Amino acid sequence: MFTGIIETLGEVTDLRHEQGNLHITVESAIAAELKIDQSVAHNGVCLTVVALADGKHTVTAIEETLQKSNIGHLKIGDFVNLERCMQMNARLDGHIVQGHVDxxxxxxxxxxxxxxxxxxxxxxxxxxxxxxxxxxxxxxxxxxxxxxxxxxxxxxxxxxxxxxxxxxxxxxxxxxxxxxxxxxxxxxxxxxxxxxxxxxxxx
Structure with a gap:
C-alpha cells in the first residue's frame, strides 16, 4: 500500500525485453536503502525489486502491466516517480493507493x-x-x-x-x-x- 506522496525521482538507465516482460533498471537516491523483493511504486505501478547494484535497482513489468500503464513507453533517460510502500506507523499524507493502475x-x-x-x-x-x-x-x-x-x-x-x-x-x-x-x-x-x-x- 502507498500514499501517493513521491519520495524521489529515478532515472531509467537500462531497458531489457525478455519474452513478454520488460526489465527496468533505475538509478535513484533511495537505491542503497532498497532490498530484494521490496515493493516500490514506479509512476504509480507497484513493482518488485529483483536486483540491486551500484546505486541502481531493477524491476520487472509483465505483459499485463505494460498493456495497462505507461511503463512500456519508458525510454532510457526518462524519469520515474518513486515511492516505497508505506509504514504502518506513518501518517497517511496522501490517500490510500494500491499501486494497481486502472x-x-x-x-x-x-x-x-x-x-x-x-x-x-x-x-x-x-x-x-x-x-x-x-x-x-x-x-x-x-x-x-x-x-x-x-x-x-x-x-x-x-x-x-x-x-x-x-x-x-x-x-x-x-x-x-x-x-x-x-x-x-x-x-x-x-x-x-x-x-x-x-x-x-x-x-
Missing part, C-alpha cells in the same frame, strides 16, 4: 497559472471509472485532488513543490499518464452498478 489517460491541456500549473486529462470512461469534484486521483503515482470533473476528463492543479519534485514537469499535451482511481470510489461504483442490475425481489 488505465491510462492523455494530457489534453497544460497551463501555467501564476505560480501553479493546471493539467487536464482525458480517459476512456467506458471502462467504468469515474472522478468526483474534490475527490482523490493518483496520476503517475502522485496523490492529487480532482477539479473540474467531467464524464471522461478532469483537471488537477499542481503546486510548485509537486511540479519540481515529480515527473509532471515533463508532462505536456499528448503525454500519456497512469491513473489509479480512488479505491473507495471504485467499490461504491461497483456496488451501485450491481444494485442497478439486481432484481428488487432479491432483497
Amino acid at each position: 488505465q491510462t489517460a492523455v494530457c489534453t491541456d497544460f497551463r501555467e497559472m501564476h505560480g501553479s500549473w493546471e493539467y487536464t486529462f482525458e480517459y476512456n470512461a467506458s471502462i467504468g471509472n469515474v472522478t468526483v469534484e474534490k475527490g482523490s486521483i493518483c496520476i503517475n503515482g502522485i496523490s492529487l485532488t480532482v477539479v473540474n470533473s467531467k464524464k471522461n476528463s478532469f483537471s488537477v492543479a499542481i503546486i510548485p513543490y509537486t511540479f519540481e519534485h515529480t515527473n509532471l514537469q515533463q508532462v505536456r499535451e499528448g503525454s500519456t499518464v497512469n491513473l489509479e482511481f480512488d479505491i473507495i470510489g471504485k467499490y461504491v461504483a461497483r456496488l451501485m452498478g450491481a444494485n442497478a442490475t439486481t432484481p428488487s425481489n432479491v432483497f
Whole structure:
C-alpha cells in the first residue's frame, strides 16, 4: 500500500525485453536503502525489486502491466516517480493507493497559472471509472485532488513543490499518464452498478 506522496525521482538507465516482460533498471537516491523483493511504486505501478547494484535497482513489468500503464513507453533517460510502500506507523499524507493502475489517460491541456500549473486529462470512461469534484486521483503515482470533473476528463492543479519534485514537469499535451482511481470510489461504483442490475425481489 502507498500514499501517493513521491519520495524521489529515478532515472531509467537500462531497458531489457525478455519474452513478454520488460526489465527496468533505475538509478535513484533511495537505491542503497532498497532490498530484494521490496515493493516500490514506479509512476504509480507497484513493482518488485529483483536486483540491486551500484546505486541502481531493477524491476520487472509483465505483459499485463505494460498493456495497462505507461511503463512500456519508458525510454532510457526518462524519469520515474518513486515511492516505497508505506509504514504502518506513518501518517497517511496522501490517500490510500494500491499501486494497481486502472488505465491510462492523455494530457489534453497544460497551463501555467501564476505560480501553479493546471493539467487536464482525458480517459476512456467506458471502462467504468469515474472522478468526483474534490475527490482523490493518483496520476503517475502522485496523490492529487480532482477539479473540474467531467464524464471522461478532469483537471488537477499542481503546486510548485509537486511540479519540481515529480515527473509532471515533463508532462505536456499528448503525454500519456497512469491513473489509479480512488479505491473507495471504485467499490461504491461497483456496488451501485450491481444494485442497478439486481432484481428488487432479491432483497
